[in-house]
Amino acid sequence: MTATFIILLAAPLLAALACLRLPVRACQAVTITAGVVSFATAVVLVPAAAHHDLTLGRYLRADAISVVFLLATSFLYAAVSAYSVGYFAGEQYSASSGPTAPRSAGPDPTAPPKAGFARYARRFYTGLNLFAWSMLAAPLMSSLALLWIAVEVTTVISALLVAIEDTDRAVEAAWKYVLIASAGLGLALLATIFMYAAGAHVLGQSYDLTFTQLLHTGPRLPHTLVRLAYGLAVLGFGTKVGLFPVHTWLPDAHAEAPTPVSALLSGSLLAVSFYAILRYYQVSVAALGPSFPQGVLLAFGIASLLLAALSLFDQGDVKRLLAYSSMEHMGILAIGVSFGAPIALAGVLLHVLAHAAAKGNAFMGAGVLMRKYQTKNVAAIDGGLDLLPWSGPLLLVAVLALAAMPPFGIFRSEFQIVAGGLAASRNAAAAALIVVVTLAFLGLSLSANRMLVNPSSKRLPRGEPSAWMVIPVVAGVAALAMLGVHPPAHLTELLARGAAELRGLG
Amino acid sequence: MTTAWLAAQHGPAVQHGPEALAAAHGVPSVFGGSANVVAVVVLLLEFGMFRQALLRDQIRLYAAQSAAVSVLAVIVAAARHVPELYVLAALSAALKVVIVPLVMRRLLRGAGDDSAGSGALSLASVGWGGGVEASGGWGGGVEASGGWGGGVEASRGWGGGAGASTLLLATAAGAFGFFAVGTLGIAGVTLPQAALSLAMAVVLVAFVLMIVRRDVVSQAVGFFSLENGVSLAALVIAAHMPLILEVAFLFDLLVAVIVFGVLIRVHHGLSESLSTAGLTRLRG
Numbered sequence: 001m002t003a004t005f006i007i008l009l010a011a012p013l014l015a016a017l018a019c020l021r022l023p024v025r026a027c028q029a030v031t032i033t034a035g036v037v038s039f040a041t042a043v044v045l046v047p048a049a050a051h052h053d054l055t056l057g058r059y060l061r062a063d064a065i066s067v068v069f070l071l072a073t074s075f076l077y078a079a080v081s082a083y084s085v086g087y088f089a090g091e092q093y094s095a096s097s098g099p100t101a102p103r104s105a106g107p108d109p110t111a112p113p114k115a116g117f118a119r120y121a122r123r124f125y126t127g128l129n130l131f132a133w134s135m136l137a138a139p140l141m142s143s144l145a146l147l148w149i150a151v152e153v154t155t156v157i158s159a160l161l162v163a164i165e166d167t168d169r170a171v172e173a174a175w176k177y178v179l180i181a182s183a184g185l186g187l188a189l190l191a192t193i194f195m196y197a198a199g200a201h202v203l204g205q206s207y208d209l210t211f212t213q214l215l216h217t218g219p220r221l222p223h224t225l226v227r228l229a230y231g232l233a234v235l236g237f238g239t240k241v242g243l244f245p246v247h248t249w250l251p252d253a254h255a256e257a258p259t260p261v262s263a264l265l266s267g268s269l270l271a272v273s274f275y276a277i278l279r280y281y282q283v284s285v286a287a288l289g290p291s292f293p294q295g296v297l298l299a300f301g302i303a304s305l306l307l308a309a310l311s312l313f314d315q316g317d318v319k320r321l322l323a324y325s326s327m328e329h330m331g332i333l334a335i336g337v338s339f340g341a342p343i344a345l346a347g348v349l350l351h352v353l354a355h356a357a358a359k360g361n362a363f364m365g366a367g368v369l370m371r372k373y374q375t376k377n378v379a380a381i382d383g384g385l386d387l388l389p390w391s392g393p394l395l396l397v398a399v400l401a402l403a404a405m406p407p408f409g410i411f412r413s414e415f416q417i418v419a420g421g422l423a424a425s426r427n428a429a430a431a432a433l434i435v436v437v438t439l440a441f442l443g444l445s446l447s448a449n450r451m452l453v454n455p456s457s458k459r460l461p462r463g464e465p466s467a468w469m470v471i472p473v474v475a476g477v478a479a480l481a482m483l484g485v486h487p488p489a490h491l492t493e494l495l496a497r498g499a500a501e502l503r504g505l506g
Numbered sequence: 507m508t509t510a511w512l513a514a515q516h517g518p519a520v521q522h523g524p525e526a527l528a529a530a531h532g533v534p535s536v537f538g539g540s541a542n543v544v545a546v547v548v549l550l551l552e553f554g555m556f557r558q559a560l561l562r563d564q565i566r567l568y569a570a571q572s573a574a575v576s577v578l579a580v581i582v583a584a585a586r587h588v589p590e591l592y593v594l595a596a597l598s599a600a601l602k603v604v605i606v607p608l609v610m611r612r613l614l615r616g617a618g619d620d621s622a623g624s625g626a627l628s629l630a631s632v633g634w635g636g637g638v639e640a641s642g643g644w645g646g647g648v649e650a651s652g653g654w655g656g657g658v659e660a661s662r663g664w665g666g667g668a669g670a671s672t673l674l675l676a677t678a679a680g681a682f683g684f685f686a687v688g689t690l691g692i693a694g695v696t697l698p699q700a701a702l703s704l705a706m707a708v709v710l711v712a713f714v715l716m717i718v719r720r721d722v723v724s725q726a727v728g729f730f731s732l733e734n735g736v737s738l739a740a741l742v743i744a745a746h747m748p749l750i751l752e753v754a755f756l757f758d759l760l761v762a763v764i765v766f767g768v769l770i771r772v773h774h775g776l777s778e779s780l781s782t783a784g785l786t787r788l789r790g
Contacts, residue, residue: 146751149754149755149757152761153758156764156765157765160765163768163769163772166772166776168776169787169788171769171772171773172785172788174769175769178766178769179716179725182762183713183732186712186736189733189736190736193739193740193743194743196744197743197744200743205695205746206747206748207748208748209747224691224692225692228690228692252788255788315790316790
């Protein structure tokens with residue numbers, strides 16, 4: 001198992017280094033290889049992590065919860081690395097900016113590739129690999145201090161990726177993102193310090209702050225410090241999860257980043273930050289009992305879900321629309337954890353996987369629409385099903401999957417979460433969850449209907465911009481269907497063990 | 507007090523710590539007193555940054571604040587026999603007193619005249635009162651920037667900066683942080699508890715600073731000084747954290763500084779200004 005840890009940490013890093021020098025084509029090949037290898041390695045970890053914890057040295061550790069997040073991140077990493085090949089196929093003929101901000105001269109398909117493109121693409125691929133590396137590193141950290149560092153590294157690298165298109169809007173989004181997220185992580189750092197102080201009362205003044213140590217000390221931890229640390233951690237890491245009221249960077253960054261980055265931000269980055277909250281949740285439940293940690297998450301979850309659902313109505317920008325949908329799903333995750341029932345916790349972990357696949361698909365599909373129509377304005381896009389023989393239906397499927405339609409994974413996970421809420425006698429919260437999620441479905445489907453089902457008013461040729469932009473989406477649909485219809489036995493065991501760990505029984 | 511402290515250090519039950527410090531509260535020792543003085547200086551410098559209209563001087567104040575935190579780390583290292591803290595103090599001084607201010611000053615030089623002018627784009631332009639006096643204060647501010655030795659002269663630049671109401675807001679936030687943490691009764695391990703309360707006040711004032719300032723450099727410096735506040739808190743309650751983790755935190759700060767610098771440069775390249783007043787395109 002040592003090898004798997006090393007591969008997961010080395011493959012993206014080596015790819016990033018290689019992309020500094022290689023020509024663009026080679027960068028793309030290396031990135032896809034690193035993505036696929038990372039995903040395969042994460043899959044290899046599943047059977048082992050479903051039965052016992054894996055450790056390497058003092059500072060690397062993976063249990064069932066970590067592997068769930070590794071799977072989600074590495075799957076999207078592989079998917080967007082393939083997708084970006086198609087994303088750049090048209091890009092090199094436009095100016096150095098992205099398709100969202102065409103320069104006044106307009107793209108000329110006969111012009112030679114711009115000289116600046118190679119530099120831009122190299123920066124992009126280096127950043128993408130580093131970003132994936134930091135997100136794969138975070139769930140492998142055994143210490144809360146190192147976890148904080150990994151999450152902070154994801155922030156700064158992704159901020160550069162958000163700004164990479166060098167437009168006014170992108171830089172504005174990146175600045176707001178890095179400032180708000182860093183301020184939030186400042187609070188999370190305070191949480192780390194307070195948790196260290198709490199553990200020091202039991203474990204002695206100098207220790208590594210690993211959560212296994214903290215979990216073992218359990219109720220002996222001083223309650224005031226743990227409460228303080230947990231509250232600060234939820235607010236601090238919650239800034240990056242996109243919990244209300246500290247979510248304000250989220251729609252901006254998602255909308256202005258290049259589409260492959262938006263998909264990673266939404267499907268992986270938010271989840272990795274949520275992973276950090278889960279670790280604090282585990283320690284707090286062990287120290288304080290479940291009622292305080294669950295109450296905090298319930299309050300943040302309901303507020304985020306409600307705000308996101310209302311923001312989905314009449315949203316003009318297709319990527320902002322999907323960003324608010326991500327916020328909605330993070331709210332669902334928080335509420336699911338607050339229910340505390342085993343079936344709900346297994347549902348939460350499944351939801352992380354299914355949301356990564358579905359949201360990745362939705363962003364990738366939206367990227368094809370934006371390429372085709374040269375706009376991201378929902379009102380200016382129509383007839384997607386007619387003009388895009390593959391991406392149109394696939395985007396529709398992704399939107400339906402996000403709205404928890406059977407037979408896809410999110411249906412199963414949300415069903416489990418609601419069932420867990422009822423099992424835990426949280427009837428009011430479960431009912432509120434159902435009502436608000438339905439509201440969100442309405443908002444999302446209205447816009448999807450406008451873009452995809454309404455007959456086309458444009459005289460655009462029918463056809464896909466690139467096959468590379470379709471293949472990863474097909475893989476995503478396959479994954480969603482598998483998660484919904486029949487998750488493999490090892491995965492079910494993994495989720496069950498993860499749920500047990502979250503309840504303090506691991 | 508020292509014997510009680512040592513018992514707390516080496517005995518299995520660290521709960522003796524509060525008693526040791528309670529003794530310190532009765533008769534302030536030289537150590538407790540000087541530690542508190544340095545912590546107060548850190549908070550005063552935070553307010554100094556808050557009031558400072560000139561970006562260059564703000565960076566000087568940040569360097570002074572970082573130096574104060576490093577000095578405190580040395581004091582703790584000497585008085586509490588935590589040798590790792592010497593290393594940490596040296597590294598953190600190298601990074602936060604030398605490298606970060608150097609990077610920020612280079613950015614300002616690249617930005618040209620903005621250095622003196624963007625005070626107008628920061629607090630004064632918010633127009634919450636005090637905006638008029640603020641414009642009067644710049645002249646004095648430039649001369650005051652001559653020296654900041656000891657961190658006292660720096661406060662001369664306070665002619666232009668925050669309006670009265672934003673300063674009240676910052677004072678209220680700082681007081682809230684100070685007293686709220688005080689009521690929790692968290693005993694410091696290496697330093698008196700008052701230092702933890704002061705650290706929390708620094709963090710909250712840094713938040714207010716980041717919120718009310720309207721230029722990218724001040725906002726970035728606000729974040730860095732927030733990190734100083736957290737470092738101060740760490741000295742009080744987590745001074746024995748393994749060095750490797752502390753060094754990793756510093757490395758991380760270095761990465762953050764570089765990225766902030768890159769974004770500031772890109773922002774300046776696109777908008778020809780350090781102001782954030784134009785960053786209002788993204789809504790909804």
